[in-house]
Amino acid sequence: MDTQLAGRPDDLGSRIRYRRQALGLTRAEVAHRAGLTVARVDHIETRPFTLTGAELVRLAQALDVSVDGLTHAERPRSPSRAPMAPRLEPMRADECLRLIESRSIGRIAYAGAGELIVIPVNYCTLDRLIVFRTAADSAVAQYDAEPIAFELDFVDEGMHDGWSVLVNGTVRPAVDLEIEAVRDRVEPWAGGTRDTYLVIDPHHVTGRRIRAW
CATH class of the missing domain: 1.10.260.40 (lambda repressor-like DNA-binding domains)
Incomplete structure (x- = not known):
């Protein structure tokens, strides 16, 4: 029983x-x-x-x-027992896309002024596209079909595991139909005037999980 x-x-x-x-x-x-x-x-x-x-x-x-x-049960500790090595596991593309759709904050990475720039962004998804807003005079707003990377992750320190998703693609200005479709779905936390909508077209989506048990 x-x-x-x-x-x-x-x-x-x-x-x-x-x-x-x-x-x-x-x-x-x-x-x-x-x-x-x-x-x-x-x-x-x-x-x-x-x-x-x-x-x-x-x-x-x-x-x-x-x-x-x-x-969170207490586990008996034995000094003679070696800790288990973390295990990395690849994730399927559909699992990665589902995680992207379930969240609203990620990071973008792009080349600017001779260095790599990485910043957090609020975003939403439109089918497989990733849409975010920025200021019209920002460096990334000047791009059209330029390479960009998008990343998001989760780490559970208590369970010693987590996951990371990476999207490689290109960034471009959103067209009017795309803007109308997401107008009420993405609101930058940073505030200010951020009325330029940009779209990331994914070319390659990968992800990995790490497990410590």
């Missing part, structure tokens, strides 16, 4: 929600992976619950994490 594990949304439930969001997964996707209903996942994330051991194992597998990592 499964052991009943008590949980509250401010501990295990919140960690499950945090892990799911970090992976860019919907509740429906986690429910499908774990063999649960969407309503059950919603209940676990938002309200007091009682979780069976079997459910905990399936949720950990669905979220690509160990049970101990998900529950």
